[in-house]
Every structure is written in structure tokens, then in C-alpha cells.
Amino acid sequence: MRSIRFGAALAVGTTMLLATACGSGGGHVDSASSHPAGGGTGPAAPASSAAPKTSAAVVDIEPKSGTQDAAPSAFKVGVTSGKLTQVTVTDKAGQSVPGSIAADGLSWAPASPLAVSDSFQVKAEAADANGVATSASSSFSTLTPTETSRSQDNVVTGSTYGVGMIVSFDFGRPIKNTKAVAGAITFEASDGTQVKGHWMGNQRLDLRPENFWKPGTTVKVHIRLKSVEVAPGVYGGSDRDESFTIGHAxxxxxxxxxxxxxxxxxxxxxxxxxxxxxxxxxxxxxxxxxxxxxxxxxxxxxxxxxxxxxxxxxxxxxxxxxxxxxxxxxxxxxxxxxxxxxxxxxxxxxxxxxxxxxxxxxxxxxxxxxxxxxxxxxxxxxxxxxxxxxxxxxxxxxxxxxxxxx
The missing domain is CATH 2.40.440.10 (L,D-transpeptidase catalytic domain-like)
Structure with missing residues (x-):
């Protein structure tokens, strides 16, 4: 009787060893049956653990990474099936490019055109409706203009002018992107006077306030045309600041x-x-x-x-x-x-x-x-x-x- 019981125990032990060996080989045995802590590789993750979620938001940055000689106007950051949460753009000097996300969260635009003859690093982050985040990045360079337009004006910095002074720009050639050109010329008056431009044809832009200037007003003119495409393939070619004072009336x-x-x-x-x-x-x-x-x-x-x-x-x-x-x-x-x-x-x-x-x-x-x-x-x-x-x-x-x- 003892020998019979001994043999039964041996048979059971052998079965357990076989089952253990089979489990170690990655067969049909559940991962919970693998080696206990302190031996072998330890317990695997429970089968019920969820895989990382993928955001439905898709961020698109143009130009694509590695692009060279891109037109500044080609730069776009947008998202579908989500909203942008943060966008950072830096130039080759490491300076941040100012800009803002649109009110609907679907795009980002720089405050002024990207500079020509420069390179940029872009990283954009977004989240879908469930808050799942995603990001994208791009590195590219902008073109060096081969053709530029003059932007000659009638202001001599440091001069004093009368209350009827109108600042007039002559571009010497037809301007196609008149809105972009007018937007690149801004005024800063010491008394807050607002200035608006009017195109006299397609080569001349005159700018004035609604009423005559007030005597004693100091006026700064900020011209940022270097990176503005004034006509197809033609850029403004000049960034400069000018200033003048209004004298007697x-x-x-x-x-x-x-x-x-x-x-x-x-x-x-x-x-x-x-x-x-x-x-x-x-x-x-x-x-x-x-x-x-x-x-x-x-x-x-x-x-x-x-x-x-x-x-x-x-x-x-x-x-x-x-x-x-x-x-x-x-x-x-x-x-x-x-x-x-x-x-x-x-x-x-x-x-x-x-x-x-x-x-x-x-x-x-x-x-x-x-x-x-x-x-x-x-x-x-x-x-x-x-x-x-x-x-x-x-x-x-x-x-x-x-x-x-x-």
C-alpha cells in the first residue's frame, strides 16, 4: 500500500512539472501561473491592462520637415478632429516667433510673415474631444528673394512737418498683395491718432489720419516689408523705422x-x-x-x-x-x-x-x-x-x- 501511494504522489508531481515547463514556454497556461516572485522573470501584466489611447486629433505643419527655400506664405499650422493647445516657433537664432492660436483652435498664425533667408523649428501640440494629446514638429528654411521692390517714401527721420502731412510710398512697380503691404506699414502716434492707408493706383500707397494732425505729435512709422511677397516672386526688401514730429498748424x-x-x-x-x-x-x-x-x-x-x-x-x-x-x-x-x-x-x-x-x-x-x-x-x-x-x-x-x- 505504501508503494502504491508513493507512486501516485510521484505521478502527480511529474504532471505539475510538465505543466510548469509548458507554462514557461509561453503556451496555453495563463500568465498568472508563471514563476512566483523571486524566481524566473516574475509575473506578467494582467491580461485586462488597457493599451495606450491614440488621439483622434491630427496636427499638420507646412512646410514639411526638411523643406528648403520655402515661401514664408507657405507656413501653416492646423489640426483636424481636435484643437491646438500650444505652438512654439523659433528661428535660427533661437528667438521665439510671436503668433496666436485662432479662436476656434483649428490654426495658428504668426503675428507677421516669417522672415526670408532664415530657418525655423516648429512644435505643435493638440488634443481631441476626449482630451487625448498629440504633437507634431517640423524644421525648414525659407527662401532668399531673387527679386525685390523698392518702397520709397517722403519722410525724412527727425524732420518736422505740418498738420496736413500725408506719408506717401512709391513702390516703382505694380503691387499685387496690396492688403499685405498696407498691413506691414504701421504708425505709432504719441496722442494715439489712428492712421489708415489708401492705394492711389497699384504702385502708390498714401497714409493719413481722419483729420489733420495735432501740433506737437510725434509719429513713428514701422515698415516691415522685407518678408512680404508684394507680387508673385517679388518681396518688399526693406525693414526700417522712421519718425517725425508735427510742428505748427x-x-x-x-x-x-x-x-x-x-x-x-x-x-x-x-x-x-x-x-x-x-x-x-x-x-x-x-x-x-x-x-x-x-x-x-x-x-x-x-x-x-x-x-x-x-x-x-x-x-x-x-x-x-x-x-x-x-x-x-x-x-x-x-x-x-x-x-x-x-x-x-x-x-x-x-x-x-x-x-x-x-x-x-x-x-x-x-x-x-x-x-x-x-x-x-x-x-x-x-x-x-x-x-x-x-x-x-x-x-x-x-x-x-x-x-x-x-
């Missing part, structure tokens, strides 16, 4: 019918000057004009006036201040008699003030005094002339356009 009103010019300075009438404006055949423009240049003695010739016969002239004209691009001036007149001023209009469209003989005119004449008291940006209004209204793009005459259409 001089507004002069020319009454062509009365042959007078009333000069108002800082809200007070300071003098009434006898003048001679355009004749009936060549009347002066009506409207608000601005002194855009003080030219001293200017060479004026009738060769620029087709078909002017009789009345041809070729003169050195003293104390000349340009009002329009087409050739309207306030200037000294030293060839007409004293009796002309205040009584008759004899010019070819300009506003003439009495002056002394000689190319330089006098130093104590009505023309000389007005010239010395004036600055670029001062306002000259003409009323009661038989001429047409001056066009807003003729000189700095944008004040003749209502703010609602500016």
Missing part, C-alpha cells in the same frame, strides 16, 4: 475771386496776403492741397504745358513751394507789377505772391516771409476758383477724399 486759404490768401497759424488768423492766382484760361485747382516740397528757386517753363500760345515763359522762380505733382505752386512773382496782387489773376495755375527782382527774390517780401514761415505738410486751401477740384492723387491732396472712402 498753418492753414492758408486762397480766395481766387477775392485775390487774397488768409494765413491761419495755430487757430489764429495772422495775416492776409494779396495774391494773383490762375487766369480764366488757366485757373488754379480748387480744394485742399499740401506743401509737398520747398524748392527755393525753381526753373519753370511753358514747355511742360502743351499748346500754350501765346504766353510762353521760361523763368527762374523764387520762393517756390510745390502743391501738386502736375505743377501747381505757391511761389514768388517778381515780373508782375505791384498793382497785380490783390486785383487780378494772371498765372498759369499757380498762386503768386509779390517778390523782388532777381533769381533769389527778396528777403523781406510777402513771398519771402511766407516761404520762411512755411514747412512741408502745411495746408493750402483754394476756394472760389474757376478751376476743377484737385484730384486726391495729385500731390498730397488726399484730404479731398472722404474718410468713409479713404
Amino acid at each position: 498753418q492753414i492758408s486759404t486762397v480766395d481766387a475771386a477775392a485775390h487774397t490768401m488768409v494765413v491761419q497759424r495755430d487757430g489764429q488768423d495772422v495775416e492776409t496776403v494779396p495774391i494773383s492766382s490762375g487766369s480764366n484760361d488757366h485757373p488754379t485747382y480748387n480744394g485742399t492741397m499740401v506743401i509737398e516740397a520747398k524748392e527755393g528757386t525753381a526753373h519753370m517753363t511753358s514747355a511742360s504745358v502743351p499748346g500754350l500760345k501765346p504766353g510762353e515763359y521760361d523763368l527762374q522762380v523764387p520762393h517756390s513751394m510745390r502743391l501738386t505733382d502736375s505743377g501747381t505752386y505757391v511761389h514768388g512773382n517778381n515780373w508782375s507789377s505791384h498793382a497785380t496782387f490783390g486785383s487780378v489773376n494772371v498765372s498759369h495755375g499757380c498762386v503768386g505772391l509779390e517778390d523782388a527782382p532777381g533769381d533769389q527774390g527778396g528777403t523781406d517780401t510777402p513771398a519771402a516771409k511766407f516761404y520762411d514761415a512755411s514747412q512741408v505738410g502745411d495746408v493750402v486751401k483754394v476756394v472760389n476758383s474757376k478751376g476743377d477740384q484737385v484730384a486726391p492723387d495729385n500731390g498730397l491732396s488726399g484730404w479731398n477724399m472722404p474718410w468713409s472712402t479713404w
Whole structure:
């Protein structure tokens, strides 16, 4: 009987060893039957443990990583089936690129165009509706422009201008992306005055406030066109800052019918000057004009006036201040008699003030005094002339356009 019981026990033990060996080999035995702690590999994870969740959100960054010579406008960060939570963009110098996530959380945009001739590192994070996060990254470089456009303007930093000053940009070529170009030129006025631009055609952008500037205002102009694609394949080529100050408020009103010019300075009438404006055949423009240049003695010739016969002239004209691009001036007149001023209009469209003989005119004449008291940006209004209204793009005459259409 003992031998029988012994054999049964041995048989049972053998069965257990076989089962254990089978379990170690990764067969059908549940992982809970593997070696106990302290022997072998230890217990495996329970079969009920959940696998890591995959976010439904898909982040897309353009350009793709490794892209070279990308256009700055090609940069986009977006997400589907989720919302962006954080986006970081740094340039090759390690500086962060300012930007913001859209209100709907579906995209991110830089505050200004990415710089050309630079490289960028981008990392974007997002989460789906269940809060499961995901991320994506990209490294790429932007192109170096092969063609640029000029952006010449009429501001000289540190200068003082009159209250009618309009800042005008000439690009020298047709501009396609007018909205992007206008957005890249911003103003910072010390009194908070807001400035808006208006395109005079597709090559010239004029910028002004709703009303005349206030005397004493300091104005900074921030120009960020270097990385703006102004036309297909053409970039602005220039980033710069300019500044100027607004001086006195001089507004002069020319009454062509009365042959007078009333000069108002800082809200007070300071003098009434006898003048001679355009004749009936060549009347002066009506409207608000601005002194855009003080030219001293200017060479004026009738060769620029087709078909002017009789009345041809070729003169050195003293104390000349340009009002329009087409050739309207306030200037000294030293060839007409004293009796002309205040009584008759004899010019070819300009506003003439009495002056002394000689190319330089006098130093104590009505023309000389007005010239010395004036600055670029001062306002000259003409009323009661038989001429047409001056066009807003003729000189700095944008004040003749209502703010609602500016």
C-alpha cells in the first residue's frame, strides 16, 4: 500500500512539472501561473491592462520637415478632429516667433510673415474631444528673394512737418498683395491718432489720419516689408523705422475771386496776403492741397504745358513751394507789377505772391516771409476758383477724399 501511494504522489508531481515547463514556454497556461516572485522573470501584466489611447486629433505643419527655400506664405499650422493647445516657433537664432492660436483652435498664425533667408523649428501640440494629446514638429528654411521692390517714401527721420502731412510710398512697380503691404506699414502716434492707408493706383500707397494732425505729435512709422511677397516672386526688401514730429498748424486759404490768401497759424488768423492766382484760361485747382516740397528757386517753363500760345515763359522762380505733382505752386512773382496782387489773376495755375527782382527774390517780401514761415505738410486751401477740384492723387491732396472712402 505504501508503494502504491508513493507512486501516485510521484505521478502527480511529474504532471505539475510538465505543466510548469509548458507554462514557461509561453503556451496555453495563463500568465498568472508563471514563476512566483523571486524566481524566473516574475509575473506578467494582467491580461485586462488597457493599451495606450491614440488621439483622434491630427496636427499638420507646412512646410514639411526638411523643406528648403520655402515661401514664408507657405507656413501653416492646423489640426483636424481636435484643437491646438500650444505652438512654439523659433528661428535660427533661437528667438521665439510671436503668433496666436485662432479662436476656434483649428490654426495658428504668426503675428507677421516669417522672415526670408532664415530657418525655423516648429512644435505643435493638440488634443481631441476626449482630451487625448498629440504633437507634431517640423524644421525648414525659407527662401532668399531673387527679386525685390523698392518702397520709397517722403519722410525724412527727425524732420518736422505740418498738420496736413500725408506719408506717401512709391513702390516703382505694380503691387499685387496690396492688403499685405498696407498691413506691414504701421504708425505709432504719441496722442494715439489712428492712421489708415489708401492705394492711389497699384504702385502708390498714401497714409493719413481722419483729420489733420495735432501740433506737437510725434509719429513713428514701422515698415516691415522685407518678408512680404508684394507680387508673385517679388518681396518688399526693406525693414526700417522712421519718425517725425508735427510742428505748427498753418492753414492758408486762397480766395481766387477775392485775390487774397488768409494765413491761419495755430487757430489764429495772422495775416492776409494779396495774391494773383490762375487766369480764366488757366485757373488754379480748387480744394485742399499740401506743401509737398520747398524748392527755393525753381526753373519753370511753358514747355511742360502743351499748346500754350501765346504766353510762353521760361523763368527762374523764387520762393517756390510745390502743391501738386502736375505743377501747381505757391511761389514768388517778381515780373508782375505791384498793382497785380490783390486785383487780378494772371498765372498759369499757380498762386503768386509779390517778390523782388532777381533769381533769389527778396528777403523781406510777402513771398519771402511766407516761404520762411512755411514747412512741408502745411495746408493750402483754394476756394472760389474757376478751376476743377484737385484730384486726391495729385500731390498730397488726399484730404479731398472722404474718410468713409479713404
